[in-house]
Amino acid sequence: MPAPDLVLVDSIRDASRRIVRLLGFMQSTLAATQYPPSAVHSILEIGKLGELTAAQLSETLGLEKSSVSRMVRKLVDAGELEEMSSHDDGRMKLLSLTPQGRQTLDAITRYGRKQVISAMDHLLDKERDAVNQGLTTYARALEANLAGQCAPLAHGVEIRSGYMPGVVGRVTEMHAMFYARHSGFGQFFESQVATGMAEFVGRLVSPRNGLWVATHQGAIVASVAIDGEDLGGNVAHLRWFIVADGLRGAGVGRTLLREAVAFCDQQQFEVIRLWTFKGLDAARKLYEEAGFVLAEEYVGEQWGARIVEQRFERARSNG
Template identity: 30%
Template sequence: MELMQAVEKIRKFNRYYANLLGKIDQEIYHKPFPLTEARVITEIYVRNGCTATEVRETLGIDKGYMSRILQRFEEDHVIRKERRADDQRQYVLYLTEEGKEIYHRLADDANREVGKMIQPISKSDQAKLVTSMETIESILASEAPPEVMIRPFRPGDVGYVGHLHGKLYRTTYQFGQMFEYYVMKGLTEFMLDNAGGNLWIAEVNGQLVGSIAITRSTEQVAQLRWFVIDEQFQGLGIGKKLMDTAISFCVEQGYRHVFLWTVNILETARYLYRKYNFSITEEKLNAEWTKSTIMEERWDLELTNQEA
């Protein structure tokens, strides 16, 4: 079958199925829970401990609209929020007992309407229908996972690293211009002299999403710097790939020790540093980067037990 024929048939089926589901939805979803809100309730019930971002991206809901839905649900005691154990900046969502009752009512209504739709169909055709749906789901769900690639930096990448730091730390942690200056100053120095070091870029399907670097402190000591990942691409194992690349490079270069500086509010990164056996060796207060004072931390790792 030619590509355009396949596209037209798929679009024709989509129009038919969307109209069919629309008629069912009109019977099921009504005030106070229209279709989108019902889908949010269902997603939270099925995932049972998910972030708002996960639900929003799965359902393709506008960020502002999603925020209003969750605010209303919280006020009406439909959902409850809990801080994530591994990242205190994020909340996970659960249905309350009242929310679970609402979900079960919606599910019962949906089952009733779908049952009415397929009741006139013979059992053999029902089986064909279900099998066809399973086939569609299986084929479309088997698309290739995101391609994650770690590569050495190229011309133009260093500016991106500075941009990502400035954007992420400003929007997520309210860091000011002094922090961005600190990052850009270090990157400029790296561009002038990167002997004994390297900078790597993380890509997802060709899109730049993160970085990590090693710079030489002394002949035997390296510093890990500019470790950052776009928050939209967390959960793909990018942090581990970047850390493995940097540590392996240190071992290959004959460094016996590597250290890094971070701040105590970066829980996700600190969790990863612990997994790689880094330990805190120094702390100092910093009142320059944010409106409130934060704690800078030095983390160190001995490489004498690492194998090249």
């Protein structure tokens, strides 16, 4: 990278400070609520993703776990959040919005939109597009910088490649439990995952196929696979990417995805392709960090429920 233009750097810093002040982040409460900025952002993130553990919320907000724990307790006591045991691990507590919390989220959203709309009234159309593109690009750059500084995998988590006993059942179970909650999928979806996984592991002898799992205390807690044969045309198919509830946000998914992408580059696949569902924002963030771009979006019903499907692709030249 060339030597930084310090005038440009200081101009960006100045603009950032002004934005923080003008949006009200210097105040003790935010967005016309009774809550501080950290609590408002907690409600926004949990509302966007549906449910999070306190550890995942801490990772998302970049705050100490002890601070997040105290804040979560206050929001639970205030009736904004509720806790429930994870289906994957009863020891893990998932946070979600209560009906009151959803009303608070709606109020925060209305307030934030009003701020943006009022500011945009002072801009031309081309200036609005420039603001959107500039802020989005800058936010991604900050995220990429932070990702490069992230701590290693959670303690006790190991990455293993290839087949291991129980992998078909465990990967199927994680998918069935998560997508039942997220998308309302049932027996048909679970059967499809089980059938596909069972067929795939029999083809792991091919050097074009790969499977990686994360284990914790001997149990499989995450997975990803590269099927280099089913799509043809030197296109790799990224499949069965999932992380158990308690470990999302702990770096496990990012590590597995990095292993899968590195394998594809090593095998010189021209394109990596994956299919997913709209609304899985945490996974989409990881895909985009790894160089994937959204190529197609459409409504599908092949999994037993009507849902918006998405196709992402990563070309080798983008690596």
